[in-house]
Amino acid sequence: AQTVTQSQPEMSVQEAETVTLSCTYDTSESDYYLFWYKQPPSRQMILVIRQEAYKQQNATENRFSVNFQKAAKSFSLKISDSQLGDAAMYFCAYRSGETSGSRLTFGEGTQLTVNP
Amino acid sequence: NAGVTQTPKFRILKIGQSMTLQCTQDMNHNYMYWYRQDPGMGLKLIYYSVGAGITDKGEVPNGYNVSRSTTEDFPLRLELAAPSQTSVYFCASVTRQRPGNTIYFGEGSWLTVV
Numbered sequence: 642a643q644t645v646t647q648s649q650p651e652m653s654v655q656e657a658e659t660v661t662l663s664c665t666y667d668t669s670e671s672d673y674y675l676f677w678y679k680q681p682p683s684r685q686m687i688l689v690i691r692q693e694a695y696k697q698q699n700a701t702e703n704r705f706s707v708n709f710q711k712a713a714k715s716f717s718l719k720i721s722d723s724q725l726g727d728a729a730m731y732f733c734a735y736r737s738g739e740t741s742g743s744r745l746t747f748g749e750g751t752q753l754t755v756n757p
Numbered sequence: 758n759a760g761v762t763q764t765p766k767f768r769i770l771k772i773g774q775s776m777t778l779q780c781t782q783d784m785n786h787n788y789m790y791w792y793r794q795d796p797g798m799g800l801k802l803i804y805y806s807v808g809a810g811i812t813d814k815g816e817v818p819n820g821y822n823v824s825r826s827t828t829e830d831f832p833l834r835l836e837l838a839a840p841s842q843t844s845v846y847f848c849a850s851v852t853r854q855r856p857g858n859t860i861y862f863g864e865g866s867w868l869t870v871v
Contacts, residue, residue: 734860743788745849750797
């Protein structure tokens with residue numbers, strides 16, 4: 642089964658600065674999707690960014706971007722110009738492609754604190 | 758279009774009781790998932806389904822059962838509730854059609870077993 646590892650249980654950043662959250666995954670599949678989700682205290686799951694494995698170009702969404710290293714099985718999230726509202730738990734997720742059962746696996750999360 | 762609807766949102770169960778968490782989606786999605794999330798932890802996959810009539814175990818299936826008689830509904834059954842099942846439960850769904858990279862989550866069901 643695929644595994645997703647987030648090696649940083651907690652991270653902190655100063656407001657307006659940049660922070661990078663790490664994620665690695667283990668798979669033998671070639672068709673898959675990767676996601677970063679934000680979870681505030683309300684427990685709502687909010688999509689931050691997603692990446693299809695077949696796309697070499699790194700995904701970006703405003704202040705959020707990823708560094709997708711397929712060979713290294715790494716999928717880090719960079720948050721630029723950090724804002725107080727970015728403080729939350731962040732989860733990395735892996736979804737198998739349709740031909741591999743579409744199992745959806747999450748990492749253990751990184752708690753991000755933004756200091757004013 | 759309501760997305761993914763979970764009920765109940767909050768429930769307190771006594772040890773040994775049983776209950777069903779309901780999950781319904783109105784997007785005709787093939788794939789549906791049940792997760793539990795303990796405090797400060799990630800989401801652990803309990804069961805998932807790739808279509809009506811097909812279900813499979815995830816990482817933590819013990820103490821739970823599921824069924825998928827229709828595309829829309831994917832109920833999670835807790836038999837003989839135990840304190841270890843105190844958690845927040847999430848249901849999610851995904852379309853089979855490409856690109857298939859949008860995951861829809863329910864709002865969560867907070868369950869306490871006392």
